[in-house]
Amino acid sequence: MSQMPQQTAPARCPSCDEPLESGDRFCGACGHDLSAAPAGPDASGDTPTLTMEGAARPEPGPGAGDTVHLAVGAEPGGGSPSVPRPAPAEAHGEVHARGTGGVRLDRPRPTDRPEHAEAAMHERHDGPTDRADDAAGEPDEYPLAPPEPRAATAPPAGDPWARGPQPGTPAAGSGVCVACRAGTVDSDGYCENCGHAQPRERDHMERDLGPVAAVTDRGLRHHRNEDAFAVLTAPLPDGAPPAVLALVCDGVSSATRPDDASLAAAETAGTSLSGALLRGTHPQAAMHDAILTAARAVTALAEEPETAQEHTPHQNAPACTFVGAVVTQGLLVIGWVGDSRAYWIPADRSVPPVRLTEDDSWAAQMVAAGLMSEAEAYADERAHAITGWLGADAYELEPHTAAFKPDRPGVVVVCTDGLWNYAESAEELAALLPPDAAARPLHAAQVLVGHALDGGGHDNVTVAVVPFPVPPEGAGSA
Amino acid sequence: MAIFSKPTVPRFAVDVYQNEYLPEGGREVNAVVTVSATGGGTIGGAVGAPHLYSPGRGPAAAVALMVDCSGSMDYPPTKMRNAREATAAAVDTLRDGVHFAVIGGTHVAKEVYPGAGRLAVASEATRAAATYALRRLSAGGGTAIGTWLRLADRLLSSADVTIRHGILLTDGRNEHETPEALRSALDGCAGRFTCDARGVGTDWEVKEVTQIASALLGTADIVADPAGLAADFTAMMETAMGKEVADVALRLWTPVGTTVRFVKQVAPSVEDLTDRRSEAGPRTGDYPTGSWGDESRDYHVCLEVPPAGIGQEMLAARVSLVVPPPGGGSAENLGAQGLVRAVWTDDVAASTRINPQVAHYTGQAELAHVIQEGLDLRKAGDLDGATAKLGRAVQLAGVSGNADTAKLLAKVVDVVDAAAGTVRLKAKVEEADEMTLETRSTKTVRVKK
Structure with a gap:
């Protein structure tokens, strides 16, 4: 995968072949949504899903001794649990992740940001107030509303990237309603004419750090985005290239303030992980601690008073799932609680991809206990009931962590069920993943999110794409 | 303090x-x-002692007491006496500095105290003078409540105050003016002052009293036994004194x-x-x-x-x-x-999912409605219809935990099965019980936490 066929934007629309310009999100001729560009080459969809029964390891190993080896022929390690063996060894395809190389589907922004930038939600992707300078004529990303009248949009005061004091604060206080285009937006984020809620900062966000990228979207059926992610690079003490972190959390809708829970978990875990890694903690131990720290952050939310307008039917404490990946030059560490997942997709698509996580869910338990087949279990309406989560109501938090030493390059896809509902098996996911995912992780994440939206977007969808191994320092931050 | x-x-x-x-x-x-x-x-009706406030502590307020002095108040004579004593007790609850007046109501409205189209300002002296003036109250004449309200409005509006409140007591039907005249008086007074209305005895019309309280955003109740008037008047006045805005x-x-x-x-x-x-x-x-x-x-x-x-x-x-x-x-x-x-x-x-609060109050509103309907049907002689409505009321009162209303219902119907709403109409119902149920049918309880 050393070649990078499309260094910038796809030259032509995949639908009508119209030449495109860099930065286009939709084709100017036919309106084709470029973020939902067709995936790469098809892979065999018949291969049964490989699950990793041994991957769930409640006790984190502080050393590399617990490392799971993802392929035959990798360096021997002690006590590897049963791991599906990917296909026979082959040529190592070296990954060059030089430059983001992705189609910048969002507005241009500075790319030379600090290596240790806490990514997450700190920048808005989209919003009705700060886009007066965008190219005219492109439809708004917000799925519910017609294109906003840019001419009437007031430019924002101050730094357009600054985020409000509250996570998920609607783009409010100025501008014209995206729904009726007649009213102005009040301080609560609703139109003073038609009452419609305005697009919120978290409805759709993208983040590209070069060696890792993530995209989250509200989806088409939910009124707010309760997913959150954090992607960041974390310096290591020994001067090695920084580790790359991707953390994804899915707020539990049946609890209060799920959006706050997921954001708190993602941000807290990111801070905890990067701090621990800088101190030289083994990534797997760091991941274990990060999950516990994130759990405490979510639990603490339950003690905060609710806002007056948030009288949700249930009074369940805020809760969310967690899945995170740490990639260093030689190691891949996964941690999770709940039903958000991580997949390993080798760059060489002839090698079977693998799901790296085992859901804490009713369906997974049924399958694990041998009570139902996977198909039966996932068809059941209880399939998505999770049995593990972060939050005050969790019975007994059992952070799962696993370490892998992949013997070949590939990408880790970290995602919420909003994606894997539309591509459950690793093979299905691999078939969707563009072949240049390692080189253009943002584009790959966009494609996967687009797949979920095309499939109906029934849930919030969040995808982070992390190439392995982490590209050499300096690369990737074009 | x-x-x-x-x-x-x-x-x-x-x-x-x-x-x-x-x-x-x-x-x-x-x-x-x-x-x-x-x-x-203040803490509303829980204010224990009168004269708690020095002048200027509470907001500027004016209160008009309207006491029925129609001829029927002398039957039995304890009624007039109790009304006098209740009014005196209410006057005694006025805090210093509050403007007030007492109106004697018959087919016309008369100023009992202080007179001359003015309001008195409560003090030790004026409270005593008002109590003395009340001794001269006597029964005789008809009932035209609209005239009382209009006089109260005139008097209350003469003072530059924040809170304007009336307390009205009647024992009989509004026989000496048309319903339209009362309606028009209420329309004229609505928004200008608030008014609590009380019916004493059982010869008054529930709908008239509730109409007054409803239009003037006050409370309505029955005081079947005139001996209970003093306590009720004191409580009403304390609540009025507790109003701040x-x-x-x-x-x-x-x-x-x-x-x-x-x-x-x-x-x-x-x-x-x-x-x-x-x-x-x-x-x-x-x-x-x-x-x-x-x-x-x-x-x-x-x-x-x-x-x-x-x-x-x-x-x-x-x-x-x-x-x-x-x-x-x-x-x-x-x-x-x-x-x-x-x-x-x-x-x-x-x-x-139905929000518990919404469900609860939907039930409470239905409860008030079916009691009203049930009692109307009973008066109209439709006993089957009345049984069905009041049965439903018993059921709703039970489900929502409105024990007070359930007790009142039990005086009008024999409850066979509260959960199923099966009831039998009592053959003989005290008029006071029926009027109490009707007057208090709109009282609700809050959601059990």
């Missing part, structure tokens, strides 16, 4: 209880809005395309405010709530919104509290607001 550390103007808070989730195509949004006023100078309106903003189906006060009693809306700007209307002390009331707001697709969210209403100025102009905002939202979802579990 920790009470003095409180600020004298209450702070309002608005809490909205609703299930904001609607199914696809859903249009009806229900919410219970709890409005609480706290931090005022008058003419508060519930302001409802709704977006384009959204209609208000109803706005009801549902606690402490059911009062439909839907038709009392006054427009207050684009898509904004004010519903009168009268004056407030330290207290909390619940309102049920029902809205019809334009349908929207799954995943959409809109603001269906913004609820705030304002004091509209009498002559128009911009209202004083009391600094509290609540949002009623609508969110369309395909999650059936979410959209079919």
Whole structure:
């Protein structure tokens, strides 16, 4: 995968072949949504899903001794649990992740940001107030509303990237309603004419750090985005290239303030992980601690008073799932609680991809206990009931962590069920993943999110794409 | 006396209880809005001792006491005596500095104290003088309540005060003026002062008394035994003395395309405010709530919104509290607001859930309605219809834990099975019991926590 066929934007629309310009999100001729560009080459969809029964390891190993080896022929390690063996060894395809190389589907922004930038939600992707300078004529990303009248949009005061004091604060206080285009937006984020809620900062966000990228979207059926992610690079003490972190959390809708829970978990875990890694903690131990720290952050939310307008039917404490990946030059560490997942997709698509996580869910338990087949279990309406989560109501938090030493390059896809509902098996996911995912992780994440939206977007969808191994320092931050 | 550390103007808070989730195509949004006023100078009816305030502590207030002096008040003569004593007790509860007057009501209204179209200012001396004047009250004449109210309005408006309140006592039907005359008097007084109304004995008309209290945003009750008047009058006056801010309106903003189906006060009693809306700007209307002390009331707001697709969210209403100025102009905002939202979802579990507060008050409003209907049918001789309605009332009172209403119902019907709503009409019902049930049918209880 050393070649990078499309260094910038796809030259032509995949639908009508119209030449495109860099930065286009939709084709100017036919309106084709470029973020939902067709995936790469098809892979065999018949291969049964490989699950990793041994991957769930409640006790984190502080050393590399617990490392799971993802392929035959990798360096021997002690006590590897049963791991599906990917296909026979082959040529190592070296990954060059030089430059983001992705189609910048969002507005241009500075790319030379600090290596240790806490990514997450700190920048808005989209919003009705700060886009007066965008190219005219492109439809708004917000799925519910017609294109906003840019001419009437007031430019924002101050730094357009600054985020409000509250996570998920609607783009409010100025501008014209995206729904009726007649009213102005009040301080609560609703139109003073038609009452419609305005697009919120978290409805759709993208983040590209070069060696890792993530995209989250509200989806088409939910009124707010309760997913959150954090992607960041974390310096290591020994001067090695920084580790790359991707953390994804899915707020539990049946609890209060799920959006706050997921954001708190993602941000807290990111801070905890990067701090621990800088101190030289083994990534797997760091991941274990990060999950516990994130759990405490979510639990603490339950003690905060609710806002007056948030009288949700249930009074369940805020809760969310967690899945995170740490990639260093030689190691891949996964941690999770709940039903958000991580997949390993080798760059060489002839090698079977693998799901790296085992859901804490009713369906997974049924399958694990041998009570139902996977198909039966996932068809059941209880399939998505999770049995593990972060939050005050969790019975007994059992952070799962696993370490892998992949013997070949590939990408880790970290995602919420909003994606894997539309591509459950690793093979299905691999078939969707563009072949240049390692080189253009943002584009790959966009494609996967687009797949979920095309499939109906029934849930919030969040995808982070992390190439392995982490590209050499300096690369990737074009 | 920790009470003095409180600020004298209450702070309002608005809490909205609703299930904001609607199914696809859903249009009806229900919410219970709890409005609480706290931090005022008083704690409402719980004020123990009279004369708690030095002049100037409480807001400037004026109270008019309207005492029925019609001929029937002498049958039995204890009625007039009790009314006199009750009025004296109420006067004794007036805090210093409050303006007041006593009106004797017959087919005309007479100023008993202080007279000459003025209001007295409460003090040791004026309270004693008023009590002395009450001894001259005697029964004789007819009943024209509209004239009493108009005189009270004239007197109350002569003082520059914040709180204007009336207390009206009657023992008979409003026989010496037309219902239209009373209606027109009420329309003229509405919004100018608030008024509690009491019926003593059993010869008065429940609907007349409740109509007065409803129009003038006060309470209505029965005092079947005249001996209970003094305690009731004292309590009413204490509540009146506890009022801190008058003419508060519930302001409802709704977006384009959204209609208000109803706005009801549902606690402490059911009062439909839907038709009392006054427009207050684009898509904004004010519903009168009268004056407030330290207290909390619940309102049920029902809205019809334009349908929207799954995943959409809109603001269906913004609820705030304002004091509209009498002559128009911009209202004083009391600094509290609540949002009623609508969110369309395909999650059936979410959209079919009924908010417990909404369910509770829907039941309480139905309870008041079926009691009213049941008693009307009983009077009209439709015993089967009355049995069905009152059976339903027994069932609703049981489910919602409205024990007071359940007790009152049990005096009118024999309860066979409360859960199933099976009842038999009692063959003989005390008139006082039936009137008590009818008068208090709108009293509600709050959701059990």
